[in-house]
Amino acid sequence: MSEALLALEAEVRDDLAKTSHPSASWLKPKAGLDEQPALDVLIVGGGQSGLAMAFGLRRSQVTNILIIDKAEEGREGPWLSYARMHTLRSPKDYTGPDLDVPSLTYQSWHEARFGKADWDALDLIPRELWAEYLLWFRRAVGLTVRNGCELLEIAPAAGGLLAATVAHEGTTGILYARKIVLATGQEAMGNWTIPEPLRHLPPAQVARPSDDINFKALAGRTVAVIGAGASAFDNAAMALEAGAAEVHLLCRRAEIQVIQPYRWLTFRGFLRHFCDLDDEWRWRFMRAILELREGFPQATYDRCARFSNFHLHQGSPVEAAREKGEKIELQTPRGVVQAHFVISGAGTEIDFAERGELKNFAGNIATWADRYQPPADERNPLLGRYPYLADDYALTERVAGATPWISNVHLFAFASTMSFGPSGSSINAMTTAIPKLVYGLTRGLFRADIERYWDSFRAYDVPQAVIPAKSGR
Ligand SMILES: Cc1cc2nc3c(=O)[nH]c(=O)nc-3n(C[C@H](O)[C@H](O)[C@H](O)COP(=O)(O)OP(=O)(O)OC[C@H]3O[C@@H](n4cnc5c(N)ncnc54)[C@H](O)[C@@H]3O)c2cc1C
Numbered sequence: 255m256s257e258a259l260l261a262l263e264a265e266v267r268d269d270l271a272k273t274s275h276p277s278a279s280w281l282k283p284k285a286g287l288d289e290q291p292a293l294d295v296l297i298v299g300g301g302q303s304g305l306a307m308a309f310g311l312r313r314s315q316v317t318n319i320l321i322i323d324k325a326e327e328g329r330e331g332p333w334l335s336y337a338r339m340h341t342l343r344s345p346k347d348y349t350g351p352d353l354d355v356p357s358l359t360y361q362s363w364h365e366a367r368f369g370k371a372d373w374d375a376l377d378l379i380p381r382e383l384w385a386e387y388l389l390w391f392r393r394a395v396g397l398t399v400r401n402g403c404e405l406l407e408i409a410p411a412a413g414g415l416l417a418a419t420v421a422h423e424g425t426t427g428i429l430y431a432r433k434i435v436l437a438t439g440q441e442a443m444g445n446w447t448i449p450e451p452l453r454h455l456p457p458a459q460v461a462r463p464s465d466d467i468n469f470k471a472l473a474g475r476t477v478a479v480i481g482a483g484a485s486a487f488d489n490a491a492m493a494l495e496a497g498a499a500e501v502h503l504l505c506r507r508a509e510i511q512v513i514q515p516y517r518w519l520t521f522r523g524f525l526r527h528f529c530d531l532d533d534e535w536r537w538r539f540m541r542a543i544l545e546l547r548e549g550f551p552q553a554t555y556d557r558c559a560r561f562s563n564f565h566l567h568q569g570s571p572v573e574a575a576r577e578k579g580e581k582i583e584l585q586t587p588r589g590v591v592q593a594h595f596v597i598s599g600a601g602t603e604i605d606f607a608e609r610g611e612l613k614n615f616a617g618n619i620a621t622w623a624d625r626y627q628p629p630a631d632e633r634n635p636l637l638g639r640y641p642y643l644a645d646d647y648a649l650t651e652r653v654a655g656a657t658p659w660i661s662n663v664h665l666f667a668f669a670s671t672m673s674f675g676p677s678g679s680s681i682n683a684m685t686t687a688i689p690k691l692v693y694g695l696t697r698g699l700f701r702a703d704i705e706r707y708w709d710s711f712r713a714y715d716v717p718q719a720v721i722p723a724k725s726g727r
Pocket of ligand 1 (some may be wrong): 298299300301302303304321322324325329330332333335337338341342343344403404405406437438439440485611667668677678680682683
């Protein structure tokens with residue numbers, strides 16, 4: 255490691271030591287059924303969110319925690335797999351998992367790694383460097399992740415604990431925890447959508463953006479990409495760069511969406527206090543924002559538009575699809591598009607049944623549709639499926655009392671968005687959303703042990719001053 259990075263790590267240690275107050279440990283481990291101390295918090299997902307919340311918990315002296323991730327070390331999150339853009343889309347100065355500690359920011363790492371002039375000249379952050387930074391961050395703050403460890407199931411256990419069944423190194427085991435946070439990313443509560451008209455097509459000819467697509471095999475072929483968000487464009491660009499004969503991008507709207515609503519909402523009032531609004535306002539804002547969907551940056555568009563064999567079809571939702579020889583024929587209101595291969599870039603969809611680890615309680619997770627009925631002109635059944643979260647990001651019950659233990663299962667992922675606005679799965683929200691999550695977790699841990707704290711206070715007898723007995727009286 256370079257001198258500059260070593261110096262930066264020393265600065266990090268110094269900054270953390272100077273801001274560690276109050277540093278007293280305050281939690282007492284509870285024993286699980288295996289007689290081992292149960293974790294205070296089990297974090298599922300070692301992407302940027304899992305790392306940032308672990309860091310936040312450690313700064314609150316919650317140290318009996320574990321992060322697990324099914325991916326191997328360095329492959330957490332989408333950055334080195336299905337993220338197919340060259341750079342992050344968010345501006346380089348958005349802070350993230352550093353939680354406002356200057357020496358832990360991406361900028362500090364970049365300047366130590368490449369020099370200040372390089373940072374000044376940088377336009378957007380290359381995604382490979384973001385992945386490298388996250389690995390450095392994890393080491394610099396001393397976090398360990400148990401990689402290759404997958405959460406399979408969550409169930410209640412004795413003593414108010416949760417039992418997480420995990421698969422690791424070919425065996426399954428149980429981890430006991432007081433709280434579990436699902437930091438499982440974009441598809442935490444569902445999956446990438448395949449639009450209904452495409453669902454009956456041969457799986458070999460239809461892919462999701464999260465699939466390991468063999469773009470080389472698309473050379474000389476015709477490709478259709480459904481959707482006009484940033485990921486759709488990235489996949490179209492990959493096919494074009496791999497030598498596809500034609501790439502057709504089918505945009506549902508009459509005119510493609512070029513506004514980026516996430517830029518508008520990037521101010522502290524919205525990011526911090528959106529979750530404090532009543533249901534009416536939360537629904538109104540998030541419905542409008544999510545229906546607009548994220549716009550794409552100029553560079554994303556230009557990466558496709560420089561190819562003359564790229565065709566953008568606006569006003570072209572897919573109405574029907576059928577096999578025609580070795581091609582797929584896609585029917586749109588503006589005519590038929592034929593393609594050998596279709597990539598669905600239509601975003602993610604909430605469907606609890608898609609996630610095995612939710613199986614013991616999926617049917618009792620309260621959704622927005624269970625809790626709020628919007629006015630007729632604001633209805634959206636797909637958004638009604640989002641989980642309706644408590645103010646500490648905990649899942650809430652559809653039928654009270656059927657699975658009360660899910661109040662200790664917290665969700666910090668894209669699916670938290672309807673309740674919290676940008677929060678999980680968003681770099682620009684981490685600086686406000688992670689402290690709120692940590693606050694909710696520590697509040698729950700503290701309240702649950704209030705009698706022990708009362709007893710501890712009553713037994714406290716450490717004198718702060720010594721009064722000598724007066725002699726001669
Ligand atoms: C293609 C793409 C590009 C993006 N670009 C940007 C951008 O430029 N700027 C921005 O602000 N945001 C961007 N985002 C949004 C967001 O920042 C990313 O999705 C980011 O990865 C979210 O971090 P996370 O830690 O919440 O989830 P992830 O990084 O997805 O991490 C989740 C982790 O959970 C693990 N996991 C899942 N299920 C289990 C299980 N059952 N057991 C154990 N481990 C499990 C996964 O292996 C994964 O490593 C992008 C998202 C995508 C998909």
